[in-house]
Amino acid sequence: MTFIPYSRQNIQPSDIDAVVEVLQSEYLTQGPAIARFEQAFAHRHSVRHALAVSNATAGLHMACVALGLGPGGLLWTSPLSFVASSNCARYCNAEVDFVDIDPSTRNMSLPALEAKLARAEQAGRLPDVVVPVDFSGLPADLKQIRALADRYGFKILQDASHAAGASYLGAPVGSAWSDITVFSFHAVKIVTTAEGGMVTTQDDALAAKLQLLRSHGITREPALLQNQDEGAWYYEQQCLGWNYRITDIQAALGLSQLERMEDMQTRRVARADRYDRMLAELPVILPMRIDDRSSSWHLYAIEIDEQRTKATRREVFDALRAAQIGANVHYIPIHTQPYYAALGFRPGDFPAAEHYYERALSLPLFPAMTDEEQDRVVDVLKRLLSK
Numbered sequence: 001m002t003f004i005p006y007s008r009q010n011i012q013p014s015d016i017d018a019v020v021e022v023l024q025s026e027y028l029t030q031g032p033a034i035a036r037f038e039q040a041f042a043h044r045h046s047v048r049h050a051l052a053v054s055n056a057t058a059g060l061h062m063a064c065v066a067l068g069l070g071p072g073g074l075l076w077t078s079p080l081s082f083v084a085s086s087n088c089a090r091y092c093n094a095e096v097d098f099v100d101i102d103p104s105t106r107n108m109s110l111p112a113l114e115a116k117l118a119r120a121e122q123a124g125r126l127p128d129v130v131v132p133v134d135f136s137g138l139p140a141d142l143k144q145i146r147a148l149a150d151r152y153g154f155k156i157l158q159d160a161s162h163a164a165g166a167s168y169l170g171a172p173v174g175s176a177w178s179d180i181t182v183f184s185f186h187a188v189k190i191v192t193t194a195e196g197g198m199v200t201t202q203d204d205a206l207a208a209k210l211q212l213l214r215s216h217g218i219t220r221e222p223a224l225l226q227n228q229d230e231g232a233w234y235y236e237q238q239c240l241g242w243n244y245r246i247t248d249i250q251a252a253l254g255l256s257q258l259e260r261m262e263d264m265q266t267r268r269v270a271r272a273d274r275y276d277r278m279l280a281e282l283p284v285i286l287p288m289r290i291d292d293r294s295s296s297w298h299l300y301a302i303e304i305d306e307q308r309t310k311a312t313r314r315e316v317f318d319a320l321r322a323a324q325i326g327a328n329v330h331y332i333p334i335h336t337q338p339y340y341a342a343l344g345f346r347p348g349d350f351p352a353a354e355h356y357y358e359r360a361l362s363l364p365l366f367p368a369m370t371d372e373e374q375d376r377v378v379d380v381l382k383r384l385l386s387k
């Protein structure tokens with residue numbers, strides 16, 4: 001029996017050709033493929049600026065710095081995310097806090113955010129940056145979060161690592177509402193560059209800042225130089241940045257992947273629809289669908305409904321693994337990680353995220369998944385849950 005992973009990159013001959021072409025070209029790092037990839041991504045997501053980076057974690061870090069987060073600052077995010085969503089604040093020596101999830105969307109809860117902001121205003125400790133996470137690829141409530149950002153004066157850094165190609169209120173994720181949006185191109189994500197990410201913004205000044213931070217704080221742009229240009233070799237380091245650049249090899253892969261994004265997306269949607277139909281009668285809670293937004297379906301995440309079955313999530317997970325099916329669990333709530341416990345967070349702090357985690361299961365979903373593979377997953381679930 002072959003192993004079915006929860007996610008798998010989709011590499012076609014055209015991807016391989018694109019990579020080989022760069023390997024045989026003049027530039028491996030800062031060549032023409034990067035600009036082409038950035039332009040194609042910006043076009044697809046209807047956004048003015050797209051900057052490719054070495055990974056989304058690097059993108060989140062430099063986005064925090066570009067938004068002015070620093071020592072004494074405060075970032076809020078969802079506890080139901082990968083640790084990178086909050087670690088980015090720690091890189092800046094800023095504080096982290098979390099806003100519990102809405103159990104139905106699994107994204108940051110709007111009422112919880114509103115209530116926490118009201119309390120924070122009273123206490124005189126409002127967040128500088130809020131990081132909504134588009135969990136599983138379903139866009140967060142960005143329009144309402146924007147209204148709160150305008151009222152309370154925080155910046156929105158959207159962690160759209162799951163959500164390349166998703167749309168919200170008729171527009172691609174990243175094109176509106178947030179100050180900066182970050183996407184991941186890790187191998188399990190929607191499109192891949194192996195490791196990689198994209199940082200998007202509509203704001204020219206933020207884009208210029210991000211450009212500097214991505215590459216040591218260095219610029220060669222004549223218009224941006226602070227001192228007299230001393231010759232064609234001249235560059236200036238104007239702030240402290242990092243080497244968060246992507247390579248031309250990766251950008252060529254990303255560009256080639258982007259060309260197939262719609263096709264891969266159609267396949268993901270078809271798989272998600274088929275799961276919905278096949279699992280409808282089982283004691284599980286299916287992913288929510290919302291009319292005004294479309295998910296990228298990075299994850300197909302269900303919950304074992306304890307009220308309707310005796311089977312536990314652990315049993316179902318183990319049975320899937322025993323049947324060579326790579327189910328997964330997203331995510332261990334960030335605040336329960338030892339690192340965050342040492343910062344003072346405790347189990348019970350964000351009960352909705354913790355409750356979700358107890359019952360959650362991410363089922364295999366990837367563009368090349370076959371009916372037979374999906375049937376195998378559903379058969380195991382039926383065997384355990386129909387009892």
Ligand SMILES: *Cc1c(COP(=O)(O)O)cnc(C)c1O
Nearest residue numbers: 055056057082084161184185186
């Ligand atoms: C994958 C992921 C990241 C980090 O992405 P990398 O490209 O691996 O650094 C950040 N946030 C979320 C929600 C993710 O799923």
